[in-house]
Amino acid sequence: MTRLSGMTPSGRAHLGNYLGAVRRWAREGAEDDLYFVSDMHAMTTAYNPQRLRALSREMLAVLIGSGIKPERVFVQSDIASQLTTLTWVLECTCTFGEVSRMIQFKEKSAGTKTVRLGLLTYPVLMASDILLPGAAEVPVGEDQAQHVELARVLARRFNSTYGEAFVVPRAVTPTVAARIRDLANPDRKMAKSTRDEAGVVFVLDNPDMIRRKFRRAVTDTADRVEYRPDEQPGVANLLEILGACTGRSPQQAATGIDSYRVLKETVADAVIEELRDVQKRTEDLLGDPAELDRIRATGAQRAAERGRHRLESVLRLAGLG
Template sequence: MAASLLACGIDPERAILFQQSQVSEHAELSWILGCLTTMPRLRHLPQWKMKSKIKNEGSVGLFTYPVLQAADILLYKSTHVPVGEDQIQHLELAQDLARIFNGRYGDLFPEPAALLSSTRKVKSLRDPSSKMSKSDSQAMATISITDSPDDIALKLRRAVTDFTSEVTFDPEKRPGVSNLVTIHAAMEKMSVEEAVSQARGLDTGAYKKVVTEAVIQRLTPIREEIERLRSDPAHLEGLLARGTLRARELAAPVLREVRQRVGFC
């Protein structure tokens, strides 16, 4: 994960990169915030509804995971959080918990706002009614940043579309083709309208090749950089260790203040 984030452009001099499990303040704040959260509030969150339905019986860890996410955010008094559209409700939980805590114990946490990219949600290549997810059981449904060019080409060639050959953007009526347009626009850093304009005169089969080329061109340098970084694990471990120290310096005084306000010390 560290190699992937660095390869995607995260600058460790500007952002603190660390393993959450190495900063115990996250877990302790999560427990405290969990005491301010109701079970009905968590039951309505999308991750629990989706994954517990698939597994028939979800774990307590899955149920309370959004509270841990809220702790991850509030522990650093974050004001803005980059999220996908599917995480908006989880961020709203963090906002609610900030309000609840502040209301009971005095102002401490800002209410974090969402930072949404223009590409809000990429859909599954096999089922464009659902989001693309690394946990999807269908290997052909998801493109990974470490996929080879051949794997990317195969997955996009088999992507679900429809029987209309023209390329248009209509997520409701043509979710599969619209998903390809979304991916193309994201990879080329252009608008959906520009992507559709570039596809004018192409059928969906030919357009899949255009999208494939755009994805390969964007992901190949990232994949190669990941491989380079992974070849030097000592560098990654050192970077994470330094990040852990910096994160603790920020997290410890915030948790100390939380403990004092709730009466733990």
């Protein structure tokens, strides 16, 4: 059974990405699972090509540096010819109403004068990401569940209209993981695309930078180190991070800490230690472009091979070629 997960390089990988997803992929990934850098998805809004290319390489290195086996990782655009071909077939299977009802499209296009067509149609590209390698399960959060449902609809429609070609995937809820909030504003989650980076801890931040960001983390005036998410969201966020890094619950993580100063220093120490080996492996890869290129090319070759026969079958059934 194949599971598929991806991460869009809309910004640099941060602590929330690592603790919430990447670390789990590295620890729980099975032999047939695939993980990819979804660089084509980052094109749905305004972007800088050079920055996108650099972020994609960095994110690929972070995934491998985090412990995901290189043979399970690839960059989406490296198999663009397969994906775009399948996307056209699926777009001709999909309806305008189905993509225009996507919640993310409505939210991201609201109040925007110029909306890129890709923002409307990228759920079909996401369906191609899922269906091409025959993914049976797609771990996603609530914000992406609707897109997986579209992939299910398109797979069933194609199979019943033209012939059996696709595995019908299902969305699965990931193992409960820390939901890391922005250190400067715990009312919002930590995000790659946040313009104000003061509250975002990036995976490759050096130890001094990590410590400075935690020292400036928003707490409150109570000076009570207790896990009370509703009353003390900033403190709760720090305890969740500490718990995730030390393998304890947030309530257990609070034990023995009697001040916010000690809490912030303790969390910073735990995060620095958690990321130490990840940073070393990632920086080694980024410092050896030839090796990273070799790993990337091998991953692309394997990903392409995984989808080749299915794409050939789809084209034949659709009356092409």
